[in-house]
Amino acid sequence: MNVISLKLVCFSPTGTTKAIIQGVARGINHSTVELIDITKPDARKQQLQTSENELLLVAVPVYMGRVPALLSEWLHAIKARNTPAVCIVVYGNRVYDDALLELKDILLERGCKPIACAAFVGEHSFSSSKTPIAEGRPDVSDLNHAELFGRKINEKLLSISSIDYISNISVPGNYPYGGITDLWSVDFIAISTKCTQCGICAEGCPVGAIDSENCNLIDTKKCITCCACIKNCPLNARTIKTGPVKDAAMRLNKLYKERKEPVFFFS
Structure with a gap:
């Protein structure tokens, strides 16, 4: 064919x-x-x-x-x-x-x-x-x-x-x-003083949840917790703060090492 x-x-x-x-x-x-x-x-x-x-x-x-x-x-x-x-x-x-x-x-x-x-x-x-x-x-x-x-x-x-x-x-x-398709509406991103407002995070967000004029502003109702903004930040200015997402990361790290x-x- x-x-x-x-x-x-x-x-x-x-x-x-x-x-x-x-x-x-x-x-x-x-x-x-x-x-x-x-x-x-x-x-x-x-x-x-x-x-x-x-x-x-x-x-x-x-x-x-x-x-x-x-x-x-x-x-x-x-x-x-x-x-x-x-x-x-x-x-x-x-x-x-x-x-x-x-x-x-x-x-x-x-x-x-x-x-x-x-x-x-x-x-x-x-x-x-x-x-x-x-x-x-x-x-x-x-x-x-x-x-x-x-x-x-x-x-x-x-x-x-x-x-x-x-x-x-x-x-x-x-x-x-099965499974849950509802998005988590959670404030889970910590932004440090290293952030220069370069806008890379806003540009790469797949749902437009980050304000392009002020990258510290995140619409948690739009956010799909993909963490692209964290992984793509050139200065590592964004991290996962203490809370349910970090707890989930710790569980996954512990349970799915194989x-x-x-x-x-x-x-």
Whole structure:
């Protein structure tokens, strides 16, 4: 089966999910690749349309065992026509629960035919030097796995003559989906005097929760606790303050030290 191009869709506030999907694309090694990064709010205003001649890869981080609720409207607006698709979730070494099943179901509903699914590990949003959680991941081994997954996807495409020969993929998960999709509305970011109001945090916030004129002002109702502002600060002026997020980071650090590896599923 021939595809004329790859469309890569990712939501990646801290860059881990983007690194994975780009690794998979390297493994597929197609000459025509379009990256659709829906991390910024403006990018989510554009509807995605795909055809049966394209291969769609969608990669999202796992939030509370689910596809981020923030992305629900955009994902459910995709218009696909028998488009072969790859579903990828990236989680912080805890569990991915029902997220991969949920993403697969969404793409099926929108007119895609999933041919492969995968769960990868990326550094947890709450990870820090004091409470590392999957620190530094995806690492070289993860990216090698991503390229291997891409090569296997390519082999799968070459083994079938048309979209009609794609069978259903069984992936872990339960329906109805479990987990909590409500955002935490919590004041958890400490800002030190090292902050120079450079605006990098506001520019990189995926939900526009940081005031671009005064980076000390954070709309906690918009915040999705992705910690992109903390990880992207060039002066390390932002940290997680004492409270529920730091408590969660300490629990995750203690309970999920054992390294988990990527897993693949094919039709």
